[in-house]
Amino acid sequence: MLNKLEKQIIRELQTDIPLVPEPYRLIAEKLGISEQELMDIITKMIDRGIIRRFGAALRHQDLGFVANAMVVWEVPEAKISEVGQKMAEFKEVTHCYQRPSRPGWPYTLFTVVHGLNKDECREKAQVIAGATGIHKYELIFSTKELKKSSMKYFID
Amino acid sequence: MQLDRIDKQILELIQTNFPVVSKPYKLIAEKVGLEEAEVINRIKKMRQAGIIRRLGGLFDSRKMGYVGTLCAMKVPPQDIEKVAGIIAEYPGITHNYLRDHEYNMWFTLLAESEQKIELILNDILSRTGITQILNLPSQKVFKVRVKFDL
Incomplete structure (x- = not known):
């Protein structure tokens, strides 16, 4: 799926792009390839969607998005596709996934809803409930971040 | 750290499509009307302040x-x-x-x-x-x- 060189490049790009005038030249020299070759491979990986986003990952607490809630919704199997798409259209919803229900756990759609504070998240969830007709849901707020790190691929 | 208008412009430019060109910071500098060194310096400050968690690739696992x-x-x-x-x-x-x-x-x-x-x-x-x-x-x-x- 990925060749050795691509994996090496991923290892470099999963840390930080160097803050020097010619960052690609620096990485390319380290890998023993030309700058152009490196840029071509990166562009291809972006086109293939292997690189989902290339740039600055921001800590959004600092940008005014101080609250977010995981909202879990009990959506009947037959309606998941329609409701999932509808929920995804809300700009306050940054993530929307279908997940399996489990014994004692009826929720099948998971969204992350952002707001300026918890009440705004609650209000937004109510609006989404009204728009989709899904009224069985729970807001689950995080109370503490225990670990947050970037995934490191191909490290062994 | 307070972000000014130019910091926000820079973030907007590098959030999803960091330029894949030989001199990416120079390209950004031209777009926001600054010197290349000043752009590098501003990104460095935002990185150090933790506003930028990381500058790199986000991969589709x-x-x-x-x-x-x-x-x-x-x-x-x-x-x-x-x-x-x-x-x-x-x-x-x-x-x-x-x-x-x-x-x-x-x-x-x-x-x-x-x-x-x-x-x-x-x-x-x-x-x-x-x-x-x-x-x-x-x-x-x-x-x-x-x-x-x-």
């Missing part, structure tokens, strides 16, 4: 052959610290949060295969003594948005 899941556990309050410490040891667990719910600890796990996921989860259960866990792999993604309007 599935397209690279990785599988992922979201797990929720019921952890007794007195065991939270111990369990969090064990969880933190696994490199494939990138996020772990306490949440206000009877399932109070939620983490994401990425690994090279389903079997590896099973192995890690079994390992966690046997090491922590936790018995109640939900393994909730995503079946369909309707939206993942990583870009924020500034």
